[in-house]
Amino acid sequence: MVSLEQVERSYTTGPEPVRALRGVSVGFERGSFTAVMGPSGSGKSTLLQCAAGLDRPDAGAVRIDGVDLGALDEKRLTELRRDHVGFVFQQFNLLAALTAEQNVGLPFRLAGRRPDRAAVRAALEQVGLGERLTHLPSQLSGGQQQRVAIARALVTRPKVLFADEPTGALDSSSGRAVLRLLRGLVDEAAQTTVMVTHDPTAAAHADRVLFLADGRLVDELAAPSAEAVAARMTALETAK
Numbered sequence: 001m002v003s004l005e006q007v008e009r010s011y012t013t014g015p016e017p018v019r020a021l022r023g024v025s026v027g028f029e030r031g032s033f034t035a036v037m038g039p040s041g042s043g044k045s046t047l048l049q050c051a052a053g054l055d056r057p058d059a060g061a062v063r064i065d066g067v068d069l070g071a072l073d074e075k076r077l078t079e080l081r082r083d084h085v086g087f088v089f090q091q092f093n094l095l096a097a098l099t100a101e102q103n104v105g106l107p108f109r110l111a112g113r114r115p116d117r118a119a120v121r122a123a124l125e126q127v128g129l130g131e132r133l134t135h136l137p138s139q140l141s142g143g144q145q146q147r148v149a150i151a152r153a154l155v156t157r158p159k160v161l162f163a164d165e166p167t168g169a170l171d172s173s174s175g176r177a178v179l180r181l182l183r184g185l186v187d188e189a190a191q192t193t194v195m196v197t198h199d200p201t202a203a204a205h206a207d208r209v210l211f212l213a214d215g216r217l218v219d220e221l222a223a224p225s226a227e228a229v230a231a232r233m234t235a236l237e238t239a240k
């Protein structure tokens with residue numbers, strides 16, 4: 001569903017360019033759940049941003065469902081992101097003045113359309129918040145706010161859902177609920193999902209874990225257990 005081919009991305013803010021991604025090639029199959037791990041600064045967020053079309057690589061290609069993002073102008077790329085990509089952030093990024101229902105309806109408004117109420121309600125029901133339609137973010141727990149953010153990411157039925165540390169701001173029990181929700185979306189709706197995380201327990205919910213170090217993919221683990229993930233991470237951290 002998503003593929004990266006020899007993706008390179010450097011940042012030149014300081015005197016020396018930082019090579020955040022150095023030739024990353026990887027595919028994410030339809031209906032798969034992948035976790036991305038690696039030491040701080042290894043390029044995880046950059047990988048997610050490039051794969052989601054939020055950032056453009058300096059070299060290499062990103063394809064979503066066969067469409068080469070590099071061949072799209074800004075307008076088409078924005079439309080593709082809006083219609084086919086879901087993104088969830090660590091800090092939820094909900095609008096404080098809008099109810100859960102209005103937040104989930106935003107992708108329609110951004111597209112200049114009237115929100116599809118049935119789709120909005122179905123998305124909130126899918127994340128277990130069918131009873132919280134008129135609550136403001138401040139009236140919801142952190143875990144519930146993240147679930148609203150997931151409903152907003154899902155309401156357009158995206159081809160792929162990207163999540164950058166979706167449990168990073170949550171306590172462990174609401175974090176587990178969010179992970180069970182993501183796992184359920186993959187199992188029941190074949191929602192292709194890619195998640196960056198620092199937490200081996202979170203990564204163990206995925207089908208596969210990719211390990212990045214210094215902008216390169218250095219390892220991967222299928223059917224990961226939290227213990228195996230933690231052991232690989234310790235090896236990577238000490239190899240630095």
Ligand SMILES: Nc1ncnc2c1ncn2[C@@H]1O[C@H](COP(=O)(O)OP(=O)(O)OP(=O)(O)O)[C@@H](O)[C@H]1O
Binds near residue numbers: 011013019039
């Ligand atoms: N917008 C930017 N401008 C300049 N440098 C950047 C930018 N974004 C990322 N970098 C640099 O690129 C490298 C990779 O960053 P990235 O955020 O992808 O790593 P990460 O693995 O997600 O890190 P963390 O786990 O700490 O969030 C880092 O050295 C970072 O400082």
